Amino acid sequence: MTLSPVETLVRQRKLVRLRARRSLRTGAVIAAAVAAGAAAVGFARLCDGAMALHQRWAAASPWMGPLLLVVGMPLCVWLTRRLAPAAAGSGIPQVIAAGDVGRGRDASGAKVHDDRVSMRTVLVKVALACLLLACGGSIGREGPTVQVVAAVMVFLTGWLRGGPDRRTLLVAGGAAGVAAAFNTPIAGIVFAVEELARGFDKRANTVVILAVISAGVAAYAIGGNYAYFGDMSGSAGWNAWISAPILGVVTGVAGGLFSRCLTAILVGDNPIRRWRARRPIVFAALCGVTAALAAVISGGATYGAGYERARSLLFGRFASGLDLAGGKWLATLAAAASGAPGRIFAPSLATGAGLGALFSHVAPWSVGRDAVTLGMAGYLTGVVQAPLTSAVILMEMTRDPSLVGPLLTCALVARRCSEAIAPTPLYHALARAWTRPRRRAEAAENA
Template sequence: MLPTFSTRDKRRVRLTYARWRRQAIFLLGGIAVGAAAVALAQAADLAQPAFAFLLAKSRYIVLAITPLGFLLSAYLTIRLFPNAQGSGIPQAIAARHLTDQAARESLVSIRIAVGKVILTLFGLLCGGSVGREGPTVQVGASIMFALGRVSPRRQPGLILAGAAAGVAAAFNTPLAGIVFGIEEMSRAFETRTSGLIIAAVIAAGLTSLALAGNYAYFGSSAMSLAHGIDWLAVPVCGVIGGLAGGMFSRIVIAMARGIKGPVGRKIKAHPLWFAFACGLAVALCGIASGDTVYGTGYQQVKMALEQGAPLPRDFGILKLLATTFAAISGIPGGIFAPSLAVGAGIGCNVASFFHDAPLGAIMLLGMVSYFAGVVQAPITAFVIVTEMTDNHGMVVPLMAAALIAHLVSRLVCEEGIYHALAKGFVERATRSP
């Protein structure tokens, strides 16, 4: 005799199936995001040496390659991959706030993810001061969105999980991925989806570990502030980093919203030539820096931290200028790694006033201060820097510097760069037919 099922039993089976299917989507998505992050990281590691090879032929070749590369990247973005410009984090934030399926798909989709990867690598190949971590967030959100098409009601949580998994896999910093998802992407702790987000981050992290191995992004560092006078570097870095980060954000936000007057109208009418001009400005910054400010800045900062050798005195300001021009040009590329490099340069400049203090410790203070000033997410900033350097002895000074930088940055720029830019994407998506 076949067993019979009551209505209650059938409902319980349906609920169990739906729960397992939802969990499977988050886990499979996390694995896919982790694999995509590793692939992008390895491709980026090939793109920068390829650009260095061109530099070895002639360092002045950038006067042609970089502006023309920016122009072509901007053209492809506008014509083939709209909404792939910039870091990609504002698009992921905006997609969470939208309710229309088509509007979300205009910001996060497999098509945009493919374009984001290709054009971010192209930006590195032509010398742009861009990073791959922000683009990994949009790629992660796009992958999760695609997997979640079977359950549109769950897509805001899936987009959040994809973004958090992207940060975790890109930096090999699982805790920072979770904190980023809570502090920056959602600005709230959502108990209903927190477990699934953590599961996606774990899946992405394990995939990254399996494919790339366990590593600290900037290597391991045991440096700390040894003397009482060294602690004065905390407020100094916090104030300088906060001011510089706030100014950077304010400029990028103003350019994204469109500046008023004839200049603003010219830029809007000729975006490709503006991208060309920005590329030329990046090339000039690179030549003035002795070819040190191209790309992410990762190698320069890692070498300085490992060897205890200061960066060039003008590295911080020139990297800041190169990153600003890249960010306002309209080409795809992130600001995570370049911002950390700018902060490292600021830290080196501050360290020149503290002769007996360990250089690496003050570089970390500069990194966390400038990054917190840009993104105005102090918890994410100090967690990322702590995990990237495997230095838990600097947790307290990093926390203090990040909080000071956040407060100072708010005096210059009232809103964090990602959420301010996200509002523009939301407005454009809702206006589109």
């Protein structure tokens, strides 16, 4: 059928308008991702400043560090519950749960407020996470960064009609958060596939990749091109391949125990969880005391995210990892169980680094640097049960591609060992409490 000139012109105009709307949506997603990447870098700098402030306070008096934990942890929990209950914890479970709520609009098309990824929640989270780091809490900024970036993405693209749905934007924002937090773009995409989405919608490919690239460009422009732990490229030998499965067992068991204990405390059906729900501030105070004891016993190795300690181990400037591994395991569990903002990514890397360093002292064939790197990947896998993310993130952090094979081996063994102890992955076990309205109220009450 031949179209008339008028019909042809009408079709061409419709096509032009359609392409213009698509270009506008793509530009909006890119702009939102750039802004979110800048927010992630700003959050990182605030956290670094908070940890530096704690170091000055702790250096001024030996009792100041433990006292700040005893007072600061229950204070942060009290403020979280008063100001924004959805700011509690990591933020990754909230993003996973928020992604299950369609386009975030009701039957009439009106936008539905979701406190799990609201700007109020993330502003409170940023402030209180920095406060807890200033008090010496063993928390990481990476999980909160995922929630912050996802919230910024949803907030800045909420006016769009058509195009990527809300779940896609949340997954893209979470991926961009990991990429910007660690300067690891590939790991951000892998994290979206393996952990946030549990599968991948082909239609989300472009949005996720655009978000990761845009946030990465913003982070690069502000923070520069850096390796998280420094450039450690080298050549892994046979000793790394032998160490990988052994460390996988050790770190997988340790990470699985951590995951099982934290899940039981936060969402389990047991007397400890029920008592915590009735007395959240008292429980947080006990967590602060536990973290303070861990700090005293370890000589202060458990304060903060643990980045400097892990980096020192990688470069062979720390004698033994026993104090760091044991103290950090306990201090991180205490901070995570308290219900305060901030969670476990960076502290898990520090704990794994301690386990790797300890292994290098016991196994005469192992190389310290390789063992520490494998320990970090294995323990992180044991905690979150995301082996590809753990292996790729360590490869990008250290820029050592020669360890890819041993890293994957260690991570896969660690996941198997962790699954035997904690069958449900940590973030997804915690996300269940944030999925339905009643459960969300219970999670906020228990946080």
